[in-house]
Amino acid sequence: MMRADKSTDKDRRSARWRPWAVDLVIVLAVVGLVQWWQARPLATGMAPPLAGVEVVSGDRLDLANLRGKPVLVHFWGTWCPVCRLMDGTIARIAEDHTLVSVAMYSGSADEVSAYLDENDHVFPVVLDPNGQMAGRWGVVGVPASFIIDADGRIRFATRGVRSGPGLRLRLWLVGFSTG
Numbered sequence: 001m002m003r004a005d006k007s008t009d010k011d012r013r014s015a016r017w018r019p020w021a022v023d024l025v026i027v028l029a030v031v032g033l034v035q036w037w038q039a040r041p042l043a044t045g046m047a048p049p050l051a052g053v054e055v056v057s058g059d060r061l062d063l064a065n066l067r068g069k070p071v072l073v074h075f076w077g078t079w080c081p082v083c084r085l086m087d088g089t090i091a092r093i094a095e096d097h098t099l100v101s102v103a104m105y106s107g108s109a110d111e112v113s114a115y116l117d118e119n120d121h122v123f124p125v126v127l128d129p130n131g132q133m134a135g136r137w138g139v140v141g142v143p144a145s146f147i148i149d150a151d152g153r154i155r156f157a158t159r160g161v162r163s164g165p166g167l168r169l170r171l172w173l174v175g176f177s178t179g
Contacts, residue, residue, distance in 0.1 A: 042137065042138045042139065042144060042146070042154075042157040042158075042159065043136070043137045043138045043146070043154055043157065044154055044157065045153065045154060046152055046153055046154070047063060047073070047146070047148045047152050047153065047154050048136040048137055049063070049064070049136065050062070050063040050073065050100060050102070050126070050133060050136075050137070051063065051064070051126075052126035052127060052128075052133075053109070053126070053127075054124050054125065054126060055103070055109045055112050055113050055116070055124075055125040055126070055127060056113055056116065056122075056124075056125070057124075061100060061124055061126055063100055063148070063152075064152070066098055066100070066148075067150060067151065067152055068150050069098055069150055069175070070097070070098065070147060070148065070149060070150065070171045070174040070175045071097075071098045071099070071100060071147075071148040072090075072093060072097055072098070072099045072100070072145060072146070072147060072148075072167060072171060073099075073100050073101075073102070073137075073145070073146040073147075073148060074086075074090055074099065074100070074101045074102070074143065074144070074145045074146075075101075075102045075104055075128075075134055075137065075139045075142050075143065075144040075145075076090070076101060076102070076103060076104070076142050076143045077103060077104045077105055077106050077142050078103060078106040078107065078111070078112060078115045079105065079106065080142050080143065082142070082143060082160070082161055083142055083143045085161055086143050086161055086162065087119060087121055088121075089162075089163070089164040089167070090121075090123060091120075091121045091122060091123050092164060093164060093167055093168065093171075094122070094123035094124070097168070097171050099123050099124060100124055100126065101123055101124060101125050101126070102125070102126050102127075102128050102133055102134065103125050103126070103127055103128065104128045104131055104133075104134050104139070104142060105128070105129065105130075105131060106127065106129075107129075108127075109127060112125055112127060139159075141159055142159075143159070143160065143161065143162075144157070144158070144159045145157070145158050145159075145162055145167065146158075147167075147170045147171055147174050148174075149174045149177075150174075150175075155170070155173075155174045156170045156174070
């Protein structure tokens with residue numbers, strides 16, 4: 001009799017978790033499909049040209065000069081509340097990875113510099129005042145992030161909020177696979 005009770009308890013617990021597991025699989029599939037749908041227009045293959053004057057330093061920044069190491073290219077806007085959620089993450093990644101950020105429709109260099117100062121962010125920013133750069137990269141909404149490998153190829157492209165650990169993992173994978 002005792003053996004039957006243990007088996008029944010195990011069956012009940014298993015039956016209780018099955019619907020949760022099915023729900024979790026469905027949620028993950030939906031999230032994956034939404035992410036895929038959002039990323040469809042983003043550039044693939046070789047990274048399009050990206051060059052401009054860095055807002056804070058005034059130096060010319062050219063993605064082509066950064067070959068040889070993984071680079072995070074991040075499109076954002078000072079006006080974008082979702083981008084603000086990622087600002088701290090992007091600033092922390094810039095501390096130990098190569099980053100090029102592109103501020104779309106965000107005003108003048110002085111306005112973007114003031115935004116960075118106001119929020120205590122230190123990372124390189126190139127302005128895209130009319131969205132031409134974003135258009136070449138297929139960016140139709142921000143935030144959008146690209147991981148570029150050492151040879152200048154886009155290896156990952158995402159749109160929307162991303163976690164710091166997720167972006168760091170992608171940078172590591174690209175760095176690991178290329179050298």
